[in-house]
Every structure is written in structure tokens, then in C-alpha cells.
Amino acid sequence: MWPIIKKEIRENARYLLGAFVIFLLILDFGAFDRGWVLLGIAMLLNGQHASWQNTTYYVAAGGMEGSWNSACLLLAGAIAWGQVYQERRRKTWPLLVHLPIPRSRMVFAKVLAGLLMYFIVCLPLALLDIARLNTPGVWPGPIYVSMFFPMLTYFLAGAMFYLTVFLSAFRWARWYATKWLPLMAAIPVYIVCECLNRPFSFWEVSTGTPYMSLTVVVLTPLSLVFVIWAIREQARTREY
């Protein structure tokens, strides 16, 4: 598996670097009180970043979940689609399929590589955000572990979104509408994210919401299992 993972990372390294910069700008855009991106860049270049700390938002503190979530979605989707599309464009699927390994292993090596690339871009940014938040004198209040949950949940939901986009791009379908059907499997995961990020009262029995949240909590692993099974089946039976 490792040679395929290495190949994927090597081939996509420059795109990952680009994605990292764009991701950084998106977060910076959010961090500057949703101000102008160009202003943000200019100030970054002038080293004035620190002077804006008072109005800076942090993903970890829940101030810019939207930006983080969108960036995770975009990145995960772009990686998955790009991995499938570039083999199709270069007509190199037959080369990979003819490698003397089971097809499912070849495809899962690509999937693992894609997830790894997603983590490579996201993880340093998340750690950077956490580090900034933890810098003494920056956050005007106590810091709880629960403050990092939104970041973590959307990060993991992005990984699930990656799997569904990969499956959609990978499988043959006659119609676009049916081709992108696997994306539906990512929906329960986002509902779970919303539920997890609600106040604790949301989970209390008296409110009546736990039944709904528990349903989606059950649906999430089911969706995950379904998507992984579907990728394996597609790898085994798809035509190249």
C-alpha cells in the first residue's frame, strides 16, 4: 500500500501546498473579524497580525466554525475528486488496476493517501489555531477542552465528506443526479456535528431532542460502514 500512498502524496504535493495557503487565508479572513481578505494579507505581510488580536476569532473557541467547516469541506472534496479525475485524465487507471495487488487494496491505498493529505493540511492549521488561543494574554477567559469540539467534529465530518466524494467520483453512473447520490451519506454526520455542538441542555431527556440526536448518532457509523463497503464493492466490480 505504501508505494501508492507515497505516489499520491508526491503527485499532489504542490496542490496541497496551494490548498494550505488558501486554507490559511480563509481562516485568516475569518480571524480578521470577517474583514477583507486583501486587507488581511496586507497586514500579514506587514507583520501587523498581532496588533489585531483583540478582534481575532478562533476556530477552537467557536468563533469561526463556518469558515473552518467550509474550508474542510472544500479541501476534502477537492482532494477526493482530484485523485479520481487525474487518473482518468491521464488514462492511468489500467496501469494501477494491472498492478499485482488486489484492486480493493489499490483503491483503499488511494483513499488512505487522500485522508492523510487532508490531515496534513488541516492538522497544522488546527494546531496553530489552538496554540494561538493558548498564548497567555490572548483569550480573555478560561479555556476548556470542550472549546475544541466544534473544530474536531467538523474536521472529522470533512473526512466523511471525503469518502462520499471519492465514492461519487469513482463510481460509474449514467446520470449526474445518481452519480452524486453517495453524498447523502455525509448528511447524518453533519447533523451529528450540529447536535454535538449544541448546549448540553439539548441532550437532556426532558427536551425531547435526545431521541433525534441518538438516531443520527446511530446513523453515522452506519453511513461510514456503508460508504466503506460501497468503495470496496466498486473497487472490485467497477470497469476500467
Added chain:
Amino acid sequence: MSEVVIQAEGLTRYFGRKKAVDSLSLSVRRGCVYGFLGRNGSGKTTTIRMLLGMLHSTRGRSALLGCDSESLTPEVKARVGYLSEGHPLFTGMRIDEHADFLRNYYPTWDRPWFDAALARFRLDRKRRIGTLSRGERAQVALALCLAPQPELLILDDPAMGLDPVVRRDFLESIVEMIQQEGRTIFYSSHILGDVERVADRIGIIEEGVLRADCGLDTFKENVRRVRCRFRDGQRPEISVPGLLRVRWLESEATLTLASYEESRLDQLRELGAEEVEPLDAGLEDLFIDYTAPLSGRK
């Protein structure tokens, strides 16, 4: 009798309503260089992809090295070299990176042989594949395909898209490299001249149907051109068994006949031909007549 390494029985494939391959049956024995000929879109690539298990057959079955094509094991795949149409390679890699990538999967990878092949092609291993010319890329693809020393080699129109000079050089490389004892080669092409130099058996596929499957010499003996001269102003309806094509020039007809026998000449004389003369036609011409669209035939 030598072992059969490629076997297809009634292989059929539809794309929607279009029948791309129709009840194709063939067998290729070990050590044979099989030229698989057909015009563009005749079903060559579809057949090869079914043999390799990349496409499912609608009907029929096939096997490579005794293993069903639909479930080729990694062990069998390691013994089969496949050069697909257009020489697709990972363009972002350098030649040596590409070789290192493939070497991980082939225990029989012959590094000295690969290095020698690159030296023969005068290719720098540090060059990025995306910067290679089409001919150079074909050479790299061939070297990568042969480096694991496969016992069965499947080449899907390997000279396609190359200019005549590069194609000739590329074919010479193939001839040189494939002369290993016991290696079986399945070589598809739409250019008979290419196959003629390497093949000892040919199959001709037309509109998905395998119309000929015989030795190269047998094909040359059985498909012949005959010139018939009739009396001035006469153009009789010519109907003889195996007639593929008739070309008229005033009262002179040039016929292409399949299943040629001496008795055909007598049949033509009975139709009123004053002169009947078998011609020595090139294989390329015979192949074109043999695979001409049905509407172009008599």
C-alpha cells in the same frame, strides 16, 4: 502440444445496444507472437480489456495463463505485462521514480535490464515523464512493461500516434526485446506492416467479429488478388466464393479473394474472362481489402 496462455470462448460485449465484440473465440499458445489486427473501433481494445478483466463480458469467458479473466490473481497479473493504448504513465514522476514505484510490486523486476533499456534509448533516468516526447514516452512505457520480465506480454496498439520514423525505431526495439525464449506476445495494431515484422499468427477483427485466425503465411496464401480482363465493354456480375472486393478499370477487374484456390481462376474464365492472372499483393493491401467496410465490398 504447448500450453494455451490466452483462451477466449464466445466473448461478447455490448455497450448499450452496440455490440462491440461478438462471440469472439481464440486461443494463443505459449511462445506465439499473435498479431491482433483490426481497424480503429473494431473491438481490439475492448477484447484486450476483457482478457485482462478490466471490462466484464456480456457473454462468454476468457482466461489468461489458466486463470479466469474476471478473477485474475496478483500472482497471475505479475506474470502478464500490459502496455495500454497511448502509453499512459504518471506524468508527474521522473523515470526512475516511476520505475521504483513499479518495482515495489514486481518481485521479478530486472533492474540491470531496465537500466540497459534506458541506455539503449538514450534516456536520462532523471527526466520527468511529462517532459518526454511521444516517442520517448512510448519507449519508457515499453521498458517499464518489460522490466518485470513477463512471460505473457499484451501490447495494445503500442505504435499508435507515433510518426513513421519513431514507429520504425520503436518496433525494432520491440523485436529486439521480445526475442526471449518462451515469451508469448499478444500484439494489437491497425497497421499490418507493424505486425508483419513480429507476428507468426494473426487474428483479424472487424466490427467485433473475429474474421480470421490463422498463421501469417496461411493468410498470405489464402487471401489473394486476381486480375481479370474481359472483352471490351463487358462488365459481368462477378460471383465467386470468397470474393471480398472488386475494383473495375474499364474492362479489367481486380478481385480480392479469401479462401483462394486455383479452381477460382477457372470459375472466372467461365464467367468470360479472357485473361486471369494472380497478383502478388502486399499484406497491407490485402489487410485493407479484408477489413474494408462492408459497403465497400462487392
